[in-house]
Amino acid sequence: MKTIFSPDQLLHAPTKEISDGKLVPANEIPSRAEIVLEHIKKAQFGEVLAPNDFSLDPILKVHDADYVTFLLDFWQLWLAEGRTEEEVFPFVWPVHGLRHDIVPDQIDGKLGFYSFDAGTPMGAHTWTAARKSAETALTGADLLLSGDNSAFALCRPPGHHAHRRLYGGYCFLNNAAIAAQHLRDQGVGKVTIFDVDYHHGNGTQAIFYDRADVQFLSIHADPKVEFPYYLGHANERGLKEGAGYNHNYPLPHGTSWVEWAEAMEDACRSIEKFAPDVIIVSLGMDPYEKDPISKFKLKTDDFSRIGARIARLSKPTLFVMEGGYAVGDLGINCTKALSGYLDTV
Numbered sequence: 001m002k003t004i005f006s007p008d009q010l011l012h013a014p015t016k017e018i019s020d021g022k023l024v025p026a027n028e029i030p031s032r033a034e035i036v037l038e039h040i041k042k043a044q045f046g047e048v049l050a051p052n053d054f055s056l057d058p059i060l061k062v063h064d065a066d067y068v069t070f071l072l073d074f075w076q077l078w079l080a081e082g083r084t085e086e087e088v089f090p091f092v093w094p095v096h097g098l099r100h101d102i103v104p105d106q107i108d109g110k111l112g113f114y115s116f117d118a119g120t121p122m123g124a125h126t127w128t129a130a131r132k133s134a135e136t137a138l139t140g141a142d143l144l145l146s147g148d149n150s151a152f153a154l155c156r157p158p159g160h161h162a163h164r165r166l167y168g169g170y171c172f173l174n175n176a177a178i179a180a181q182h183l184r185d186q187g188v189g190k191v192t193i194f195d196v197d198y199h200h201g202n203g204t205q206a207i208f209y210d211r212a213d214v215q216f217l218s219i220h221a222d223p224k225v226e227f228p229y230y231l232g233h234a235n236e237r238g239l240k241e242g243a244g245y246n247h248n249y250p251l252p253h254g255t256s257w258v259e260w261a262e263a264m265e266d267a268c269r270s271i272e273k274f275a276p277d278v279i280i281v282s283l284g285m286d287p288y289e290k291d292p293i294s295k296f297k298l299k300t301d302d303f304s305r306i307g308a309r310i311a312r313l314s315k316p317t318l319f320v321m322e323g324g325y326a327v328g329d330l331g332i333n334c335t336k337a338l339s340g341y342l343d344t345v
């Protein structure tokens, strides 16, 4: 199994974030990718490749052009406004009853228009890193197209919270969605995105909600008590042609392996029924018991079990990294998931 990674993904390097009303040290930091890379190399799963260059087209298949332009330009707008802070946060949003049809000209108006939380800092190099992260996922998709049975896209920043036209939850471009759409555009018939991150993949769900060609399943903490709060309930089953192709498994705080695995078993039965041509795993290591921002109780060896169960689905599989913030154990948990897969497949 090859791994794809670019050091440009380290350029997005926030030092602080707003969480639970406080300014706290950032969780989504470059060392997350570095420790995973170090463990992947040690495990010798296969070559580590740099991502290929892509035009903006595959990103624009998933994200609106005005949103992409905003991500590209926002640092210039920020400086032009005379701001000197290196980390940028939104603070005002067009929620219920406010207008969504006029994009403000001013930078603070734009920041709120294109985001859904105040917990996702942006900086001078955010666009460069996010674009490389998406290209890492796209290169993984291309490896499957050229015959590899599996690949690991070591994406960072993560992607699954990003909507077509919204950033948030540390995510700017939806790497898994961009890879899935690219596979469809290259002739792959049906794609499943299986999201095992602790947080609901609200962006991925929203992007494919009315489509029957991309199935989405997510096992996550109940949004009634956990970020992203406003999406991820069990009764969200898809719309129009997409009805029946969206599956959410919200689980309570404190969930450990037995209950988590039960949800996964149900999810795997739905995947088998859908019979995808390719599976993309949104691989978050944050269901881990020691994760600093999460409240599930999975242990290191449980990640091997996740990988092994996915292997038994017997489909070409692209692993796309999402969250996981217990940095000390992130490398081992990630390699466990991948070796669990490789030892079973």
Ligand code: OKP
Residues within 6 Å of the ligand: 019, 020, 119, 158, 161, 169, 170, 197, 198, 199, 227, 284, 286, 293, 322, 323, 324
């Ligand atoms: C990104 B990914 C709640 C703070 C929530 C955002 C979490 C984003 C997670 N105490 N902050 O899904 O791992």
Ligand code: ZN
Residues within 6 Å of the ligand: 197, 198, 199, 284, 286, 322, 323, 324
């Ligand atoms: Zn997460």
